[in-house]
Amino acid sequence: MTSRQPSLRASAWQAGGFVRDDTPTAEVERREAVIESLAGTVRDLIDATIRTTVEDDEVHRVRDDLAALVDRLRVSQLPGPAGVRYNTEFRSWNWGNAVVGAANGIAPPLRIVHDSDGCHADVVLGAAYEGPPGLVHGGVSALLLDHIMGETASGRRRTAFTGTLTMRYRRGTPLGPLRLEGRIVGEERRKIFVAGSISDADGVTVEAEGVFIQPAGTPTAPERPST
Numbered sequence: 001m002t003s004r005q006p007s008l009r010a011s012a013w014q015a016g017g018f019v020r021d022d023t024p025t026a027e028v029e030r031r032e033a034v035i036e037s038l039a040g041t042v043r044d045l046i047d048a049t050i051r052t053t054v055e056d057d058e059v060h061r062v063r064d065d066l067a068a069l070v071d072r073l074r075v076s077q078l079p080g081p082a083g084v085r086y087n088t089e090f091r092s093w094n095w096g097n098a099v100v101g102a103a104n105g106i107a108p109p110l111r112i113v114h115d116s117d118g119c120h121a122d123v124v125l126g127a128a129y130e131g132p133p134g135l136v137h138g139g140v141s142a143l144l145l146d147h148i149m150g151e152t153a154s155g156r157r158r159t160a161f162t163g164t165l166t167m168r169y170r171r172g173t174p175l176g177p178l179r180l181e182g183r184i185v186g187e188e189r190r191k192i193f194v195a196g197s198i199s200d201a202d203g204v205t206v207e208a209e210g211v212f213i214q215p216a217g218t219p220t221a222p223e224r225p226s227t
């Protein structure tokens with residue numbers, strides 16, 4: 001499928017950081033869907049690469065085809081990482097994020113739901129997230145929990161960064177369908193205490209506790225209704 005739609009405004013492209021970007025929400029969402037479809041295929045590519053058993057010559061041909069595709073994407077690039085962008089309509093987007101980024105083929109991606117108790121996400125982790133055989137890598141579990149717990153602390157009304165994260169791996173987390181949860185268990189000035197977990201069909205596999213800190217001088221918006 002080809003598209004001659006205009007790309008996001010060139011003036012919006014700045015490296016990293018929280019960047020004010022006046023691209024209208026409708027245009028953000030159009031481009032997000034386009035880039036998300038590419039990232040989904042990249043995710044398939046990663047899984048297919050891990051699991052392929054085709055002959056060496058075919059691997060080399062695929063490698064060369066992929067190198068040509070990379071060159072096409074390199075024709076127009078951001079000068080650095082994608083950062084976090086937000087517009088005047090309070091729509092924010094972080095397409096490069098390692099956990100939720102719409103453009104990031106190594107993000108599962110986590111689709112986080114904010115509810116009255118905090119946040120949850122259902123995800124299916126495949127071969128790309130393996131540590132011990134058939135089990136989720138412990139660092140991947142920490143990565144995903146860090147993010148969902150950070151979003152829980154942030155609550156869509158402030159930004160809170162991880163100060164301290166403590167993990168307890170109760171048993172191996174099998175690759176496949178999983179649920180992640182985060183909930184606030186306390187607040188003290190700029191510190192937000194969050195509990196998190198990963199569960200499979202048989203119950204909790206990983207528990208986490210975290211202290212998330214709202215940087216001094218950053219704003220807190222009024223509470224927003226859960227979605």
Ligand SMILES: CCCCCCCCCCCC(=O)SCCNC(=O)CCNC(=O)[C@H](O)C(C)(C)COP(=O)(O)OP(=O)(O)OC[C@H]1O[C@@H](n2cnc3c(N)ncnc32)[C@H](O)[C@@H]1OP(=O)(O)O
Pocket residue numbers: 084092093094146147148149150151154158159160161162163164188189190191211213214215216
């Ligand atoms: C799309 C939209 C995105 C919005 C959604 C965003 C979700 C993002 C989720 C991803 C989460 C991440 O990966 S975040 C990335 C990983 N984390 C980081 O890179 C953070 C790096 N560290 C820092 O930037 C800083 O150290 C901070 C912000 C954590 C704290 O700096 P600070 O604000 O100067 O803190 P300070 O005044 O000294 O202390 C404030 C209070 O916090 C306590 N405190 C300070 N540091 C720590 C600590 N590491 N662990 C525990 N507690 C601490 C102090 O004792 C004090 O307590 P008291 O005296 O008040 O009792």
